[in-house]
Amino acid sequence: GNSVTQMEGPVTLSEEAFLTINCTYTATGYPSLFWYVQYPGEGLQLLLKATKADDKGSNKGFEATYRKETTSFHLEKGSVQVSDSAVYFCALRGISSGSARQLTFGSGTQLTVLP
Amino acid sequence: ETGVTQSPTHLIKTRGQQVTLRCSSQSGHNTVSWYQQALGQGPQFIFQYYREEENGRGNFPPRFSGLQFPNYSSELNVNALELDDSALYLCASSFSTGDNSPLHFGNGTRLTVT
Numbered sequence: 633g634n635s636v637t638q639m640e641g642p643v644t645l646s647e648e649a650f651l652t653i654n655c656t657y658t659a660t661g662y663p664s665l666f667w668y669v670q671y672p673g674e675g676l677q678l679l680l681k682a683t684k685a686d687d688k689g690s691n692k693g694f695e696a697t698y699r700k701e702t703t704s705f706h707l708e709k710g711s712v713q714v715s716d717s718a719v720y721f722c723a724l725r726g727i728s729s730g731s732a733r734q735l736t737f738g739s740g741t742q743l744t745v746l747p
Numbered sequence: 748e749t750g751v752t753q754s755p756t757h758l759i760k761t762r763g764q765q766v767t768l769r770c771s772s773q774s775g776h777n778t779v780s781w782y783q784q785a786l787g788q789g790p791q792f793i794f795q796y797y798r799e800e801e802n803g804r805g806n807f808p809p810r811f812s813g814l815q816f817p818n819y820s821s822e823l824n825v826n827a828l829e830l831d832d833s834a835l836y837l838c839a840s841s842f843s844t845g846d847n848s849p850l851h852f853g854n855g856t857r858l859t860v861t
Contacts, residue, residue: 636789675751675837675852676790721789734780734803735850737789 634659634726638738645712645745653707653741655696655722663726665689665698665705666735670719679707679720712745719743751840751853759859760828768823768856770838778843779821780850781813784835796821825858833860 639654657663664683668676680689685700694709705722722738752771760766772779778797782790792805796815810826819840825832835857839850 638789673854675854676839677852678849681849723789734792734795734805735782735790736792739787739789 634663634724634736636722636724636736636738638722639741640739642742642744645743647714647745647747648711649745651707651709651712651716651743653720653722653743655705655707655738657703657705657722657724659703659724659726659736661726662700663724665696666723666725667694667696667705667707668721668723668737670721670740672718676721712743714745714747717743717745751838751851753836753838753853753856755856756854757857757859759861762828762830762860764828765824765826766828766858768825768836768838768858770821770823770840770853772819772821772838772840773851776840776842776851777819778841778848779815779819780839780841781821781823782837782839783807784837784855785831786834790837793823828860830860833858 635658637656666681667679669679670676680691682689682698685698688697696705696707719740719742721740723735751773754769780795781793784790793807794804799815812824815821835855837852837855839852841848841850
């Protein structure tokens with residue numbers, strides 16, 4: 633079945649530091665890949681996505697590149713801000729999901745950015 | 748544009764009881780999915796409804812059931828509650844089942860089973 637393995641946290645960085653959160657996946661075929669962010673007390677928000685190999689998703693300074701050869705979708709940001717503090721989830725939607733838009737999530741990485 | 752709203756925000760139930768959680772989808776959305784998020788874990792897919800029919804289900808027992816109404820709002824029902832059902836239940840809607848229609852999540856219902 634499909635699975636997502638995410639870098640375990642928590643991750644604590646100083647403001648303006650470089651961020652990398654690792655994500656690797658197992659799936660048959662060519663899944664679509666996503667990063668979601670969850671702020672305290674809120675639901676999940678889509679941060680970025682990539683639907684095919686070598687695609688780069690980007691939003692709000694965050695980037696992730698779909699690497700089929702390493703089955704990875706690592707999240708990066710060049711300079712984090714205090715407001716980026718949240719839990720980040722890597723997710724995939726595989727072709728075995730049928731007609732349902734089932735997302736398979738990683739366990740999440742808590743990011744805390746200190747001023 | 749009204750987003751996805753869920754009610755109640757918090758709920759406490761006793762083991763063995765039944766619970767109903769409600770979700771109003773975003774305007775124009777006809778697809779609703781439910782996810783269970785245990786503390787410190789990623790969300791797990793429960794099921795999805797499209798135009799009032801269940802069209803996909805995750806690895807959850809039959810005591811988890813749902814409904815979608817003609818206005819596309821939805822309910823999640825859980826019978827014979829167990830302690831392990833304590834979690835954040837998230838509802839997500841989209842305007843179709845295709846990949847180009849992103850999921851919009853509500854803020855969730857926090858269920859505690861004692």
